[in-house]
Amino acid sequence: MVAERTSRYNFTPGPVPFVVSGGEGVFLHTTDGRKVLDGAGGAIVANIGYGRPEIAEAAKQALTGMGYVAPLWPTENRLRLIERILDRWVPAAAGEAGLTRCFLVSGGSESVDTAMRVARQYQVAKGRTERWRVAGRATSYHGATIATLSVANHDRRRQPFGPMLADHPKIDPISTEAAIKDLEAANPETLAAVILEPIVGSSGAALISESDYWSTVRQFCTDHDILLIADEVMTAYGRTGTRMGFEHFGPAPDVLVGGKGLGGGYAAIGAVLAKEFVAEALAEVGDSIMFFTFSGLEVSVAIADRVLQILEDEDLVNRAAKMGAVLRARLEEEFADHPHVGDIRGLGLMQGLELVKDREAGTTFGGALTPAIIGEAFKRDCWIYPAGSARVPDGMMFGPAFIISESEIDQLVSITRESIDAAVAGLQS
Ligand SMILES: Cc1ncc(COP(=O)(O)O)c(C=O)c1O
Incomplete structure (x- = not known):
């Protein structure tokens, strides 16, 4: 149904499997009742979170x-x-x-x-x-x-x-x-x-x-x-x-x-x-x-x-530094030894992963891994930002709202792990 409606006007039919109806905090709400964890503030934009009534008033x-x-x-x-x-x-x-x-x-x-x-x-x-x-x-x-x-x-x-x-x-x-x-x-x-x-x-x-x-x-x-x-x-x-x-x-x-x-x-x-x-x-x-x-x-x-x-x-710049450190520590914990994560980097709540095929050999999936991961994350009601070009063929970024909590960060990192593993398995099968 969603695909049918969007295909009428989209230049390129996208993989987005829902219609957004609203949002609160770091979650987007969809018309079919899902809550999507937005790990990227849309396009690294939504820094104070969704649904703030003060903004409507302004x-x-x-x-x-x-x-x-x-x-x-x-x-x-x-x-x-x-x-x-x-x-x-x-x-x-x-x-x-x-x-x-x-x-x-x-x-x-x-x-x-x-x-x-x-x-x-x-x-x-x-x-x-x-x-x-x-x-x-x-x-x-x-x-x-x-x-x-x-x-x-x-x-x-x-x-x-x-x-x-x-x-x-x-x-x-x-x-x-x-x-x-x-x-x-x-x-x-x-x-x-x-x-x-x-x-x-x-x-x-x-x-x-x-x-x-x-x-x-x-x-x-x-x-x-x-x-x-x-x-x-x-x-x-x-x-x-x-x-x-x-x-x-x-x-x-x-x-x-x-x-x-x-x-x-x-x-x-x-x-x-x-x-x-x-x-x-x-x-x-x-x-x-x-x-x-x-x-x-x-x-x-x-x-x-x-x-x-x-x-x-709300002292949110300091919060971005603090929650950025929490996110970074969780990413290090989860991915420091992951065979397909070549680098973990960034500052504050702008963190990225560079993805590879083989860390030792320095090979990559040539741009095919990123969209596969984003698709897997969507299936798990999560949005992560795709990143990368020539020198970094596959990458992804995290840029959530500064109000994100520790448990939401845990959720984001767990879903990322599952999505990377599922996407790699899909490409290698
Ligand atoms: C560093 C940088 N410069 C410029 C732009 C373009 O901004 P906009 O998409 O708002 O035109 C972007 C967008 O992603 C960006 O990341």
Whole structure:
């Protein structure tokens, strides 16, 4: 019945065997009465959990007596959200370094696209018109638009679009030395920016670079007047146990983009933060940022402000760190010796498993294992996030709401174990 209904409109009939009717906490409810344990907050988005009445109240207030307001006009809701982000969510170190400007958009891809334009506008404002390329990691995902696909390197997602993608250099995602060599080879004089996810999410299953990677690339950018863009669409607003993901690794970027957790899944919203000197360069030549029609939509900003307030009031960033440690310990316990788990990694409540065919031989299932596991987890009323691309053919990620309990974590890890074992048995039979 579900398959019949979805096949009428789906581009690609998906394996989702239920219709979602609601949710509470870390569970989604379905029309046939199931409770699905959401181990990934949808798409690593739902950080405060499902069904929060305070959010419905905030949305109602924002929509009462107010409709559309053009993006560049201030409203109380817009000002309150921007002040909250800049005053309370940008870490003090970044504040001192001047992440002082904020531009609202409607999601992650829009925020990255905007950051790429800002970097280009900055270089043009400085008279360096030859600089337009944005170096990205060789394992990365930055969004679904043509520009953001160009700068990233998620092979499966880029595959059909080859001729449409601009030629942006790719740098080693793990080794600091190799990344710097790649940047030198790319010719820094042609680069407007470098873009990095602090932790590589969907393409790398929570891949983390060498410990000096961030600070070394940061210094390289400073030395060559290349902007460092942090793509924190997945990592910002508490997901990794700190307010922003870059705090784990070193000094602030010049531009920081966020989306997902900013609206907690209740609103489509993203924010582009930039240092003062970037905004000043644009202002000096009378340039400004192009907006999208729905940038800073009234209901979205009111919801995002309420989501951040809930995170603050309930101390949920610290909870993400604490429950992340619990999740990590359970994953280590269950999978440290598992023959098909090659690596366990991540920070806070952004944890990943890299999956292999044979640990010793270093072979993989070439991308076939991940969907099989996700399908097995669905059968057990659980959602885990599929991850991986070329360098990491099979992977999965956990990114539940920060309110997850220890017993729910136990349940999640047990189902993951059963799903991996069942999927491997299916592929080997
Ligand atoms: C790191 C990163 N950047 C950008 C995006 C794109 O965000 P959106 O899907 O909201 O456009 C994503 C989405 O998964 C992401 O993980």
